[in-house]
Each structure stands twice: as C-alpha cells, then as structure tokens.
Amino acid sequence: MERLDCHCNNYQWGKTGAESEVARLFAAGHPDFTIEKKPYSELWMGTHPDGPARVRASARKLSTHIATSESGRKLSNNNRRDNVHLPFIMKVMSIDRTLSIQVHPTKDQAVRLHARDPVNYPDEHHKPELAYALTQFELLCGFRPAQELLDNLEAFPPLRNLFGTGNCDKLRNLIHAGFEQTHLKCRTALAEMFKKMMDVEADELRELLFALFTLLDEGVRGALREDTVAVIRKMADDFKGDVGIFSPLYLNHMVLMPGECCYYAAEELHAYLSGECVECVGCSNNTIRAACTPKYIDREALIDCLNYRMTPPEYYLVPSIPLAGPHAHVDEYAPDCKDFQLHRIRIQASSAQQVKPFPVLDCASITVFVAGSGVLVEVDENDQEVKRQHVTRGDIIYIPPGNSVQVIECSSDLEAYRTFSYEDGPDHDSRTVVQRQPVMAPMPVKKMPVQTAAYTVPSQTPITKVKFGLETEEKKKELPRFNPACDMDGVC
Numbered sequence: 001m002e003r004l005d006c007h008c009n010n011y012q013w014g015k016t017g018a019e020s021e022v023a024r025l026f027a028a029g030h031p032d033f034t035i036e037k038k039p040y041s042e043l044w045m046g047t048h049p050d051g052p053a054r055v056r057a058s059a060r061k062l063s064t065h066i067a068t069s070e071s072g073r074k075l076s077n078n079n080r081r082d083n084v085h086l087p088f089i090m091k092v093m094s095i096d097r098t099l100s101i102q103v104h105p106t107k108d109q110a111v112r113l114h115a116r117d118p119v120n121y122p123d124e125h126h127k128p129e130l131a132y133a134l135t136q137f138e139l140l141c142g143f144r145p146a147q148e149l150l151d152n153l154e155a156f157p158p159l160r161n162l163f164g165t166g167n168c169d170k171l172r173n174l175i176h177a178g179f180e181q182t183h184l185k186c187r188t189a190l191a192e193m194f195k196k197m198m199d200v201e202a203d204e205l206r207e208l209l210f211a212l213f214t215l216l217d218e219g220v221r222g223a224l225r226e227d228t229v230a231v232i233r234k235m236a237d238d239f240k241g242d243v244g245i246f247s248p249l250y251l252n253h254m255v256l257m258p259g260e261c262c263y264y265a266a267e268e269l270h271a272y273l274s275g276e277c278v279e280c281v282g283c284s285n286n287t288i289r290a291a292c293t294p295k296y297i298d299r300e301a302l303i304d305c306l307n308y309r310m311t312p313p314e315y316y317l318v319p320s321i322p323l324a325g326p327h328a329h330v331d332e333y334a335p336d337c338k339d340f341q342l343h344r345i346r347i348q349a350s351s352a353q354q355v356k357p358f359p360v361l362d363c364a365s366i367t368v369f370v371a372g373s374g375v376l377v378e379v380d381e382n383d384q385e386v387k388r389q390h391v392t393r394g395d396i397i398y399i400p401p402g403n404s405v406q407v408i409e410c411s412s413d414l415e416a417y418r419t420f421s422y423e424d425g426p427d428h429d430s431r432t433v434v435q436r437q438p439v440m441a442p443m444p445v446k447k448m449p450v451q452t453a454a455y456t457v458p459s460q461t462p463i464t465k466v467k468f469g470l471e472t473e474e475k476k477k478e479l480p481r482f483n484p485a486c487d488m489d490g491v492c
C-alpha cells in the first residue's frame with residue numbers, strides 16, 4: 001500500500017474556502033496545504049492525466065508507479081507502457097451551485113465523437129457515474145415519469161410552448177391511448193419535444209421564463225414539490241436567462257440523504273445541484289453539455305445521445321449491501337457497471353481490539369479516509385506484517401491488487417471509501433488534448449407568442465417527498481473471492 005498525494009480542483013461551482021468539505025478533507029491529508037478564500041470543487045483520486053495522483057514516498061505519478069511495480073503487472077494489457085491507468089476516478093465533491101446539465105456518451109458514441117471532434121471529446125471512453133451522498137445531496141437525473149411530465153405541461157403553458165404544443169399533444173395522446181412510457185413512440189415524442197426546446201431563441205426564452213415565474217409566484221405547482229421550486233429559483237439566480245432553468249420541470253429532482261447512492265450510465269440527462277458526495281466515474285472526461293454552462297454546447301450530439309427514458313427517480317438508486325463474516329464492517333455499492341464499485345468501511349473504536357481486514361481484491365483500489373484514526377497494516381500470505389501506516393481523516397491510500405491490509409488499531413471511529421474495478425484502465429499515453437475555448441451558446445432571434453388562455457390551472461395536490469434508498473431491503477452477500485482461474489471480471 002502507498003499513501004497518495006492527490007489533486008484538488010477549483011471550479012466556480014465548488015463551495016468556498018473552509019465551507020468546502022473538499023478543502024477541509026484535502027487540508028487534513030496534505031499538511032502543507034492552506035485553505036484560501038476560493039472555491040474548492042473536487043478532490044480527484046486516480047491516474048487520469050487531468051489530475052494525476054502521486055505516491056507520497058517517491059513523488060512519482062501513481063500511473064508510473066503502477067507501470068513499474070511488481071503487482072502492477074497483474075493490472076493491465078498496456079503494462080509495457082510508461083503509465084498504467086486505473087479504469088476509474090474517485091472524487092469527493094463540494095457543490096455550491098448547479099453544474100452544467102449534461103449527458104455522457106456510450107463507448108461507441110464516444111469513439112465516434114472523438115473521431116469527429118477530438119477538441120471537445122478528448123477521450124474515446126464512456127463515463128458512467130455514481131454519487132454517494134456524504135451530506136444531503138441534490139441532483140436532477142433522468143426524465144420524470146410521463147404522468148408527472150404531462151401534469152407539468154398542463155400546469156405550465158410556457159413549458160408547453162418551449163416543447164412545442166403539437167409535440168406535447170402527441171405525447172399526451174399516446175399516454176392516454178395506453179402506450180407505456182417506455183414505448184418507442186413515447187420516447188420519440190419526447191425526443192421531438194427536447195429538440196424543439198434546444199432550438200429556442202433568446203427573445204422567446206425570455207418571455208417563457210417570465211411567464212413561468214409569474215405562474216410560480218401565483219402558487220402554481222403542477223407536479224413540483226416546494227423544494228423543487230426553490231431549485232428553479234436558485235438556477236434562475238445563478239444562470240440568468242438560461243434554458244436549463246426549465247429542467248426541474250421535466251427532470252427528476254432527487255434528494256439523497258447521507259448514505260444513499262445513485263448511479264446512471266451513459267445517455268441519461270443529469271445535473272448535480274448541491275451538497276457533498278463521493279463520486280466514482282469512468283476514467284474519462286467526455287461530457288456533452290445541454291445548459292447552465294459557458295462551455296461548448298453540442299446540440300446535435302446531445303439530441304442523438306439521450307435515451308429519452310421517462311422513469312421514477314428510484315430507478316437510479318443503488319442499494320447498500322453489507323458484506324458477510326469478517327467483512328461485516330463493509331457495505332458494498334455495486335451498480336450494473338464494470339468500471340467501478342464502491343465499498344464503505346466503518347470501524348468503531350470500541351471494536352479496536354479486533355483485527356478488521358479489508359477485503360482482498362485482485363484489482364487495484366484507492367481508499368480515502370473521511371473520519372477517525374487508526375493503524376493500517378499490510379500483511380503477507382503468512383500473515384506477517386510488511387508495512388504499517390497510521391491513517392487519519394484526509395489520508396488517501398493506494399492498495400495494489402492482491403494486497404492484504406487490515407486495521408489493527410482504531411482510536412476514533414473510522415469511516416473510509418474504497419473504489420475498485422477489475423477492468424483494464426484506458427491508454428491515456430496516446431491521448432492528445434487540445435485546449436478548449438469557452439463558447440457561449442448562440443441564440444438566434446425569433447419571436448413566438450406565449451399561450452396562456454388555453455390552459456386551466458389544475459387544483460394542487462400535495463406531493464409526497466420520495467424517500468430513497470434507506471427503505472431498500474438490505475441483503476447479506478458473500479464477497480466474491482479472487483480465483484486465479486477467473487478472468488478479470490471474476491467470471492470463471
């Protein structure tokens with residue numbers, strides 16, 4: 001095992017100074033670091049060239065360390081290169097205001113986009129994402145169920161204008177005729193609505209936003225909760241005149257409590273809103289943005305990439321699965337994805353007399369300690385100690401494949417997050433990055449009247465706040481042990 005020095009980003013959407021958990025955690029683990037009064041958005045823990053971790057003892061990049069280490073030879077099909085990359089990046093994020101509304105491409109889409117536009121799509125890789133809430137964590141994710149969407153179209157004529165009334169009628173008629181919301185016809189109707197919205201012009205958008213806020217001020221809610229209305233108002237403050245202000249009317253607004261976790265693969269429209277999370281992503285930086293950003297908006301790619309799935313937010317939740325036996329202090333979050341899995345490790349100081357082993361994994365992993373302190377030892381196959389490390393909040397540890405580590409002392413309750421994957425990492429050595437210039441989305445000018453008379457405001461029904469993952473039935477599960485006869489996915 002090796003202690004790592006990692007990389008901290010200062011994007012504008014991050015929380016400022018010591019308000020940011022990223023800054024506090026980074027300062028705890030990097031003694032020479034002083035928190036300044038500026039945004040601290042993300043702590044990156046991985047080998048990606050845009051923010052590579054370094055081994056503290058040698059100051060070498062982790063990717064170089066792995067490429068030259070004995071255990072690293074187990075890892076990758078590109079181990080003859082100077083760098084061996086991990087297939088994931090683990091992050092801690094502190095979010096003060098909405099990140100761009102975005103979608104990530106599939107692997108096939110990423111290859112095509114990279115070939116067409118390597119400036120804006122620097123990787124040929126997909127980028128699934130998992131977010132685990134450290135504090136109350138809010139995001140928009142996936143299109144709302146069709147009935148909620150229809151309720152909002154009925155209640156908010158400006159939304160209907162934005163999507164095109166004919167397109168909206170098409171979706172409503174299909175749903176009323178009994179078509180499932182997953183039916184291709186329904187998704188095609190939604191795609192037409194979305195496409196129309198992305199062509200909106202500046203003057204029209206201004207009028208539609210004015211009409212939307214007039215209705216909200218009058219108390220119209222449709223299928224919106226009060227906290228979602230607050231999100232819309234905050235987005236209007238942060239991104240004046242942006243088409244993304246409408247997005248909470250057609251996307252699910254999820255509020256995760258600490259310990260809850262969600263996952264979305266490619267083709268899902270999403271945006272983080274606020275809070276702190278541990279995030280796991282594929283080792284890629286490919287993002288197609290739709291709104292709420294000064295960066296490049298690629299409407300064509302966006303419209304092609306989305307899956308237009310209308311579904312309740314529970315679809316995106318990942319249950320916590322406690323491991324059994326000697327690993328009962330570990331909860332696993334395992335989405336349907338080969339790029340990463342997440343372990344939450346919690347050890348109480350009262351159990352300090354007992355040795356608490358980490359699961360032995362035949363793949364590389366990175367662990368970040370967010371609370372407590374203790375002593376971690378690495379042992380060989382004869383259970384003899386080969387390395388000892390005092391660990392405390394802020395420490396980040398790389399554990400090579402096959403290494404056996406265990407906590408032998410715990411002076412205050414430990415909490416750590418470990419990300420791992422059996423996949424090969426990508427080859428970033430041949431990656432060419434061309435510097436991007438920020439581009440404002442051009443808005444051509446065309447005027448359309450705002451319809452208001454043809455709709456009646458439905459009586460408001462109270463919306464029950466959805467309770468997420470903690471109600472999920474937890475299942476005991478044996479940790480799959482590595483079998484050398486198995487392939488990299490653990491399938492024999």
Ligand SMILES: [Zn+2]
Binds near residue numbers: 102103104129270
């Ligand atoms: Zn994303």
